[in-house]
Amino acid sequence: MDLSSRLSTILVIFLTITSTFAEIRKSEIRSDDRPIIPLDEHYYIVVICYIYFTRVVVYALETITSYKYMWTSVVASELATLAFYLFTGYKFRPEVHNPYFVVDDDEEEAAAEALKLEDEFEL
Numbered sequence: 001m002d003l004s005s006r007l008s009t010i011l012v013i014f015l016t017i018t019s020t021f022a023e024i025r026k027s028e029i030r031s032d033d034r035p036i037i038p039l040d041e042h043y044y045i046v047v048i049c050y051i052y053f054t055r056v057v058v059y060a061l062e063t064i065t066s067y068k069y070m071w072t073s074v075v076a077s078e079l080a081t082l083a084f085y086l087f088t089g090y091k092f093r094p095e096v097h098n099p100y101f102v103v104d105d106d107e108e109e110a111a112a113e114a115l116k117l118e119d120e121f122e123l
Contacts (some may be wrong), residue, residue, distance in 0.1 A: 006055040013051055017044050043091055052082045
């Protein structure tokens with residue numbers, strides 16, 4: 001892949017994320033006080049930085065470094081990927097009071113009833 005296709009990919013992803021933010025900000029706040037945005041804006045920024053780094057900076061390292069030090073671009077890419085995965089795991093770790101996983105009592109009762117009906121059904 002050449003640099004222009006890499007930059008166009010980044011531009012498309014960046015425009016998609018920014019348009020998503022614009023739509024979310026326009027929408028109304030939910031009445032049950034649960035958050036509208038399923039992911040934080042910080043995570044989107046980290047995704048953009050990760051894509052930029054692994055597509056542009058690593059490509060620049062490959063182009064600039066001599067043959068003897070070509071491994072540095074691979075190490076940089078792998079370290080960026082490791083850091084991204086660690087950040088993702090930390091950001092979405094299980095929490096006791098997670099506002100994204102609030103289950104209403106009605107939903108819980110409906111799920112219990114569905115399980116009862118499932119157990120009674122036999123072939």
